[in-house]
Each structure stands twice: as structure tokens, then as C-alpha cells.
Amino acid sequence: MICVYPDFYRAFACKASFCRHSCCRGWEIDVDEESAAYYRALPGKLGDDLRAALVEEAGVWHFRLTDDERCPFLRSDGLCRLIRELGEQALCDICALHPRFYGELGSFEFCGLGLSCEKVCELLLESSAPLRFQLDDKAELLDFAGLLCRMGLEPVAELLQFTPKPGEARYAEILRRLSETEPIDENWTEEIRQLRSVLTDLVENAVEYAAVCDRGRYDRIYQYILFRQLERAGEYEFPALAVYARLSTEFVFLQDALLGADPEHLRRWSEQIEYSTENVDRLLSI
Numbered sequence: 423m424i425c426v427y428p429d430f431y432r433a434f435a436c437k438a439s440f441c442r443h444s445c446c447r448g449w450e451i452d453v454d455e456e457s458a459a460y461y462r463a464l465p466g467k468l469g470d471d472l473r474a475a476l477v478e479e480a481g482v483w484h485f486r487l488t489d490d491e492r493c494p495f496l497r498s499d500g501l502c503r504l505i506r507e508l509g510e511q512a513l514c515d516i517c518a519l520h521p522r523f524y525g526e527l528g529s530f531e532f533c534g535l536g537l538s539c540e541k542v543c544e545l546l547l548e549s550s551a552p553l554r555f556q557l558d559d560k561a562e563l564l565d566f567a568g569l570l571c572r573m574g575l576e577p578v579a580e581l582l583q584f585t586p587k588p589g590e591a592r593y594a595e596i597l598r599r600l601s602e603t604e605p606i607d608e609n610w611t612e613e614i615r616q617l618r619s620v621l622t623d624l625v626e627n628a629v630e631y632a633a634v635c636d637r638g639r640y641d642r643i644y645q646y647i648l649f650r651q652l653e654r655a656g657e658y659e660f661p662a663l664a665v666y667a668r669l670s671t672e673f674v675f676l677q678d679a680l681l682g683a684d685p686e687h688l689r690r691w692s693e694q695i696e697y698s699t700e701n702v703d704r705l706l707s708i
């Protein structure tokens with residue numbers, strides 16, 4: 423396999439207690455069988471707490487979240503009790519892996535970092551230079567067109583970059599499509615409702631913003647969203663994947679135009695869409 427990494431992959435380091443949107447809140451984490459067995463056999467107070475927190479449902483173990491939806495091992499200072507008391511090697515597979523993702527197509531393995539993590543959004547957006555990709559540990563870096571060529575896909579010029587297309591009909595359609603995705607929480611539904619209520623303002627702001635914004639920022643967002651879906655290029659035509667990435671980038675763009683450029687708009691979109699296969703499929707099925 424040829425492993426493909428975005429150029430910022432190796433710069434990732436978890437923000438731990440400095441993270442405002444910790445992945446240790448709000449998500450119910452499945453614990454792999456081997457880790458569950460290790461936790462259940464641990465002696466002492468930590469072992470007792472692990473046994474009390476572990477729940478098995480339909481043969482799958484997970485930690486019961488606290489009433490305010492936190493992992494029971496997330497300390498009040500934002501650090502992980504398991505890491506502090508046992509070391510990183512004690513983490514279950516999902517906690518050790520997150521926010522990394524892996525996908526395969528043919529002889530390529532795409533190794534990336536998920537955008538629901540605020541640190542990943544910051545890394546992607548700290549530069550507006552063209553996104554580049556490293557193959558295995560080779561020194562050569564490919565741009566997005568180069569990566570597609572290497573994969574045997576045709577890099578059609580208009581599908582390589584993001585061009586904003588503000589318009590009431592288009593923005594109404596984007597917001598309608600997103601309103602039909604399964605909401606991650608009540609706030610998502612309300613956020614979309616509010617955006618739909620200011621459609622005219624959205625378009626006016628987007629027209630003005632398109633004239634002055636840093637286009638490189640949105641090319642990076644667009645190409646990275648596409649990169650995550652490249653594993654599905656055998657299932658969907660590349661232009662269909664590009665439509666998905668374009669719609670998603672335009673959604674981030676229109677919020678930046680209205681509220682000011684903020685990595686949180688991208689992170690929030692990712693949390694809602696990219697972490698639900700069902701929601702990605704809904705947006706892919708035009």
C-alpha cells in the first residue's frame with residue numbers, strides 16, 4: 423500500500439486541557455474487547471471505577487457518560503485520568519486513534535486527521551498555501567492535482583479548486599440539504615433555521631466576502647474534504663464527490679462571510695456530517 427498523508431499530519435498534537443471542544447465530551451466511545459478485558463482486571467480504586475463505568479450492550483463495551491455527557495475519566499482539569507495514572511498505552515483503540523482516520527482505495531491508503539477536532543482545523547487553516555500530500559516517507563510532496571494523477575484519476579481543472587457561487591436559490595438548496603441530515607444535537611437544527619431566516623443577508627455578505635477573502639483558505643478546505651472521500655472514488659464518480667465537497671465548503675464559506683472567518687464553522691460542519699456515514703451518504707446522493 424502507498425500511504426498518503428496531508429502535509430500537516432505529523433504536526434498534530436492533542437490540545438488536551440486547552441481544547442474547547444474536547445472529544446471526551448458528548449460522544450459515547452466503544453471500548454475494544456482487549457482494552458475492556460484489561461480495564462476489568464485492573465486492581466485498586468481505578469480498576470473499581472473502570473468496572474463501575476463499563477457497560478456492555480449487544481456484545482459491545484462502552485463507558486457510561488456522566489449526566490453532563492462527559493467521559494467519566496475526563497478530569498475537571500481537562501486531562502484524561504487513564505493517561506495520567508496508567509500512561510497513553512492504556513487507552514482503548516478508539517481513544518488512541520482519534521482524530522486519525524484511514525481509508526483505502528486500490529493500492530492507496532489515505533491517512534488523515536478528522537476535522538471534528540479543533541486542533542486539526544487550526545492546522546489546516548493556519549496556512550493558505552496549496553495543500554500538499556506526502557506519499558509514504560518520501561521527501562517529494564504532491565499537490566492535489568498531482569495526487570489525483572498518481573491515483574490514475576483525471577484532475578479536471580474546475581474540480582480542483584473552490585469557487586464561491588453566492589445566490590439565493592443555491593444557498594436555499596444547500597441549507598435545505600443540510601437541514602435534512604440527521605442532527606447531531608438540537609443546536610444544529612436551530613443553527614440551520616437561523617441561517618435560513620437571513621438568506622438575503624447571507625447572499626449579500628457572501629458576494630462582498632468573495633471579493634476580498636483569502637481563496638487559498640477555501641481551496642484547502644475543499645481539497646481536504648475531498649481527500650477524506652477519495653476512498654469512495656470507486657463507488658462514486660469523482661465529479662459527484664466534488665459536488666459534495668463544494669456544497670460543504672460553500673456552507674463553511676457562507677458562515678465565514680456572515681460571522682467572520684472562524685475554524686469553528688468547519689469543525690462544527692465536520693462533527694455534524696463527516697462523523698455520520700448516513701449524513702455523508704445523504705449529501706452524496708444527489
Ligand code: SF4
Binds near residue numbers: 441443539540
Ligand atoms: S478534539 Fe482534538 S485537540 Fe481536543 S481533546 Fe480531542 S483530540 Fe485533543
